[in-house]
Amino acid sequence: MLNIEGIVKKHRGTFFATNPANMQLKSFILIFVLFTINLKAQEPELNPFDTLASNVAGINSKIDALNRFKFSGYIQTQFQVADSAGQASFASGDFRPGVDKRIAVRRGRLKLTYNSPANDKGISTSQYVLQVDVTERGVGIKDAYMLLTDKWSGWIQLKAGMFDRPFGNEIGYSSSQRESPERGRMSQILFPGERDLGASLAIQGSKTSNWNWLRAEGGLFNGTGAPSFNADATDFDKKKDFIGRISANKSSASEKIKYGVGASVYNGGFRADNDTLYAISKDANGNKTFMIEQNSFKGHYAERKYTGVDGQFSIDWKPGITTVRAEYIQGEQAGTSSSTSSPRAAVTSNIYKRKFNGAYFYFLQNLGASPLQLVVKYDWYDPNTEVSKDEIGISAANGTKSTGIADIRYDTWGFGMIYRWDSNVRITLYYDMVKNETSRNIPDASTRPTYMKDLDDNVITLRLQVKI
Secondary structure, three states: OOHHHHHHHHHHHHHHOOOOHHHHHHHHHHHHHHHHHHHHHHHHOHHHHHHHHHHHHHHHHHHHHHHEEEEEEEHHHHHHHEEEOOOOOOOOOOOOEEEEEOEEEEEEEEEEEOOOOOOOOOOOEEEEEHHHHHHHHEEEEEEEEEEEEEOOOOOOOEEEEEEOOOOOOOOOOOOOOOOOOOOHHHHHHOOOOEEEEEEEEEOOOOOOOOOOOOEEEEEEEEOOOOOOOOOOOOOOOOEEEEEEEEEEEEEOOOOOOEEEEEEEEEEEEEEOOOEEEEEEEOOOOEEEEEEEOOOOOOOOEEEEEEEEEEEEEEEEEOOOOEEEEEEEEEEEEEOOOOOOOOOOEEOOOOEEEEEEEEEEEEEEEEEOOOOEEEEEEEEEEOOOOOOOHHHHHOOOOOOOOOOHHHHHHHOEEEEEEEEEOOOOOOEEEEEEEEEEOOOOOOEEOOOOOOOOOOOOOOOOEEEEEEOO
16 A cells, blocks of 8 residues: 555655645645555456456457548649640640640549448448548539448448439549540530539449349439539529439459440439520521520420440450440530530520530550550540531521531540559550531631631640559
């Protein structure tokens, strides 16, 4: 047993020398601390093996809880050179006036995922995901959703929040894995931001099931897309868009050959805040122009209807892994006289209805066992398949509207080389060669370039990506 009185007498001089006025208070504190230690010393000693087992169990419990959290992310920094200063571009966005070279953080992603403990069937029944994007333009939300998995079979999943639209292959293909710096022009116009607010239901066999190769997913979404750095994604009408996809993915027994196919549908639209709806027809002179299809259209819904098919194939053989991916989309897109991009906010101008189609093709070749990969990509987007070339921009008869720059088709060739520095770092050199449809009826003007010839809008991108 500790001798409290002796300890107090021994250290009284040094303990109170600095401030005699507080002698009584400090004496009380010292006696209380030593008395507590004395009581602790009188407690019966625990079996060291019991103590060790208790500590190990506590540590394992904490490790298990931490393992349910996962942090991941990546940073993409890049240097770009454009053909002309201030050019419009789908290679990371338009260049600012007077700028033809720029350094930027294209993406700065940090993702947190939490998985609930597995139940007695080995199924984690809930997941929480939050991902943010940090660049020189600001901070934005990319993913914020929950995922619930049925606790009996693990076949059915409900997802709700902000997440990738379940349409096609390129939309949901991660930018950290995609070989081209950006998605194709068509993908960016039809699905700006890739993500949307909504809820979906997916059915897919568990990993141990013979039906794991087949997946069906469908859901309802706002249709406004993900928030950008200068605008939110709040819906501006009550209509919700349906997106559905069915896909099949299989591989050979050796995993050397992998292949998949998919089909997608999109059925939605947005409220018109203007009275006039235009569609392509022939005017009094026999020219294809926009004519009024419906007056008093305000408050009605302009349609967005797409169908798409996609396929993927890869083989791991002596020359290296060879991969081919393709997707084709066609449909009807409502827009304005100057844009066919899916709107993020209420449209107060006249509505223009167009039929469109587009596609992309990837050819990827790993160069043997080296860290190099060759990338060739081709994509096109034709926003108005009912007019072409010199039909575009032709003068319209009274009561009709001329077609214009929003009806121009674009074809883009991409050529690149990827060097994998290590398992976390890769360097990409990529060249976008953009070809636009030409028309002699869209002459040069003070506020826009001439479309009588191919525009100077090619871009070279040098990108460094670090992934954790």
